[in-house]
Amino acid sequence: MQQIRIEPVTKTKFRIYLDGEFAFVLYKSELARYGIKDGGEISDEMAAKIKEETVLKRARVKALKLLGDMDRTRAELKDRLMRSDFTEEIAELALAYADSFGYLNDERYVENYVQSRKETKSRREICAELSRKKVDREIVERVLEDCYGADDSCTAILKLLKKRHYDAEQMDQKEKQKICAWLARKGFRYGEIRKAMELPDWED
Structure with a gap:
């Protein structure tokens, strides 16, 4: 189990820290859906599920949108994703996704x-x-x-x-x-x- 800490970004957007390390960003409706509460605990399996089902999906969409706006290098795209509150791990997975379509060259x-x-x-x-x-x-x-x-x-x-x-x-x-x-x-x-x-x- 991992300890949860929630840091508000806006009224509807929140940074989630697990055992003191930044993990991902969730929106208010997603906190309710996954039962995420400040000071609570989360299993490794649930954390992985959130990353796969919600966070990575969002990162992939963001990566394709950024590439749709203009051509970018791998480093530029990764930097933009990380500045959008995606971890390096998630950013790399989103890059691989864009790469699989030949969008990143x-x-x-x-x-x-x-x-x-x-x-x-x-x-x-x-x-x-x-x-x-x-x-x-x-x-x-x-x-x-x-x-x-x-x-x-x-x-x-x-x-x-x-x-x-x-x-x-x-x-x-x-x-x-x-x-x-x-x-x-x-x-x-x-x-x-x-x-x-x-x-x-x-x-x-």
């Missing part, structure tokens, strides 16, 4: 991410953004190798130069160096920057 996510940003961002900048999203580095490097080439860097630099109204003939050396430094901070290599800035008719 970090490689596909990275491919879409790179394709949609490679014309305005450097390879290094994209890599850093995906790293912050906790995508496996091997996946990122493999996709970048396949989807991001030298021509993409050049295209991205030219678009950024156009955005900054770059004019090779009108700008002095100091202004060019300033733009060059700005592009370098965005992760482009000096050789790529120099080549793009010296290309004739870049605005076309």
